Amino acid sequence: MASLSIEKRQLKNGEFRYKATIIVKxxxxxIHRESKTFKKKEHARTYGKKRLSDIELNGVNSTKTVPLSVLLDKFMADKDLWNNTGRTKRYVIEMLRDCDIARIDTNELKTSDLIQHCKNRRGAGAKPATIYxxxxxLRSVMKKANPVFDIEANYKIFDEAVPVLTDMQLIGKSEKRTRRPTGDELEALKQGLIERQNARANGQARIPFVxxxxxxxxxxxxxxxxCSLRWEDINEEHKTVVVRDRKDPRKKQGNHMIVPLLAESFDIAMRQPKESELxxxxxxxxxxxxxxxxxxxLGIKDLRYHDLRREGASRLFEKGYSIEEVAQVTGHRNLNVLWQVYTQLYPHKLHRAL
Structure with a gap:
């Protein structure tokens, strides 16, 4: 049995909204709940009565289009999809669920709707790379709407919208990051980390930060x-270690790689206490x-832990390793990404190679 209710609520700006909620018991x-919000009560009532009629005639799954909020909910509720979704993508999808754009039907999304969403996000302080x-x-979720949920979704609108959003500078790619720690910064960090690890209270595990x-x-x-490396994966003879499930744009699960432990890294690993499998x-x-x-x-500005990865790759290039050899260490399959994103060479150090 299906029922309809209309809920009236007032926004902070004083305007009213009317939410039509359909419940099937x-x-x-x-066994089913769906809702959609309108500016006018009569629109909410008209929509609700039409959906009630559709459900009574054809069942719950009669609709081929739903509000984006419903599609996002279905995506989040599907374990096969949600469990294989990265942390950043999860955060964005959950955020989109509460945005105005989530009220629009999946098959009625227009470029103007995407423009307005991007402007709203920019007004809230988000940068073009974040809005991208x-x-x-959103495009990724909508492409799965029909094959997974049998919901019609106008995902092809993104082919038209993305160039427009780019021209309007509402979206954009992240700027290339070039930050490397200086020698003085590294020495200061090491000293500060030594003090931190020595200051741990009794009974607490002392993290060997340095x-x-x-x-x-x-x-x-x-x-x-x-922090995921295992003792069983170290080859002491070859001085290598297996990095399990290494990040890759195409495949992470089962993407195990044998990585050389260069310079003092092998000695650092071997002197750790063998009190765990890690x-x-x-x-x-x-x-x-x-x-x-x-x-x-220490007041060190704009330095992230991930910048140490760039520092390591740049050092290897400065020592004369080829890009293919460095890729064996970093795990990059795309050499262009390795060269463009993870290298920032100090020109004065090229004299040493000569």
Missing amino acids: KKQAI HDIAY DILEFSILTCMRIGEV IFPFNSRSVTAGFQRVRNK
Whole structure:
């Protein structure tokens, strides 16, 4: 049995909105719920009565188009989709669910709607590179609407909208990051991290911040990779380690790579206590949090932990390693990305190579 209710609510600016909610029950249990908000009460009532009629004639799945909020809810509720969605994409999808654009039907989305959303986000302080994620991830969800949920979605509108949004500078790619820590900054960081790890209270695990910092630079590994390395994956004879499920745009699960432990990185790993199956058995967020607190205390500006990966790659290039050899360390399959994003060479150091 399907029922309709109209809810009136007042916005902060004094305007009123009317939400039409359809609830379908079977044996007193709710088996379906959907809603859509309108500026006028009569529009909400007209929509609600039409949907009630559709449901009574054809069942719950009679509709081929729903508000974007419903599609986003379905995406988040599907474990096969949601469990394979990265943290950043999850955050964006959850944010989009509460935006004005979520009220628009999946098959009625227009370029003007996307423009207005981008302007709203810009007005809230978001940068073009951040807003680009909104558009990219919304498009990704809408492309799955029909094959997964049997919902019609006008995802092809993005082919028209993206060039327009780019021309209007509402969306854009991230600027190339070139930050590398200076020698003085690294020395100050190491000293500050030593003080931090020595100041841990009794009974608390002391994170070897300096070892992890140096290991991160020498191996060009992400901090999540460092804190996931296993003793069983080290080959002492070849001085290599297997990095499991290494990040890749196409495939992460099962993307295991054998990585050489160059310079002192092998010695750093081998001197860690073998008290766990992990070489560095620490929460990666705790490591980065400690790094950030020391960095902020020292007044070091615009330096992220991930910049250590660029530092390591740039050092390898400065030592004369080829791009293919550096890729064996960093794990890049796209050499253009490695060269353009993860290298920032110091020109004066080229004299050493000569």
